[in-house]
Amino acid sequence: MKMRFFLFITGLILSLPLTAQDRAEVIAHRGYWQSRGAAQNSIAALEHADRIRAYGSEFDVHLTADDVPVVHHDGTAGSVDIQHSPYAAVKDFVLSNGEKIPTLREYLEAARRMDIRLIFELKPHETPARNREAARISVELVKEKKLMHRTEFITFDADAGKELIRLAPEADVYYLNGNLSPQELKTLGFAGLDYHYDVMLKNPEWFRQAKALGLGINVWTVNDTTLMRGMIDRGADFITTDIPHDALIYLSSPNR
Helix, strand or coil, rough: CCHHHHHHHHHHHCCCCCCCCCCCCCECCCCCCCCCCCCCCHHHHHHHHHHCCCCCCEEEEEECCCCCEEEEECCCCEEEEEEHHCCCHHHHHHECCCCCCCCCHHHHHCCCCCCCEEEECCCCCCHHHHHHHHHHHHHHHHCCCCCCHEEEECCCCCCHHHHHHCCCCHHHHHEECCCCCHHHHHHHHHCEEEEHHHHHHHHHHHHHHHHHHEEEEEECCCCCCCHHHHHHHHCCCCCEEHHHHHHHHHHHHHCC
């Protein structure tokens, strides 16, 4: 039943009038972690995403209780709650590829050797004050490493997003949560929307509205090439995917 519904919706998208959009940039979700020797949010996954020439590599950042930003998707590292524990309790956690959980400093140091853009997801923290502190520490470190020109910020938390916009007006900041219209995002100063494809399927008019307002459009996490094509035909500028290598091949094919 779910598959029939998916195919119906995808067919509906593809039957709608197309925009002029022909190509979107590919963002590797948590890096190219499905490649050999990599793991989600590992430095190896970042390196592999750079090697295949993806536009960007998305990664997730939490602040430990003693203010050390670390790169990890889940709120826990093993049994340790990252945001409520000191870095000493987190630092020896080993990823599935054998790397230790990287600090943001280590991750950015590695990124300095590459060309790929950094799609920096600041994870929500417990309080508005903690969100602001995480944003401040993150922006200061990106600036220290002279990587602001290659960094775009994304977040599910509107307050964290507003703080990132204030602290880094030169950077693009996108919103992830899917509950704000393009006009609301424009008013708040966001550079664009970064919404799950389900949100965009339910609100197809947001493609047109975002374009009219000059906002960028990223859609996540798209691992089906038919859906990928549909999102691009409606106007997506970026596709975040777990299959960046396959996506690059597909989108570069004249027969797609």
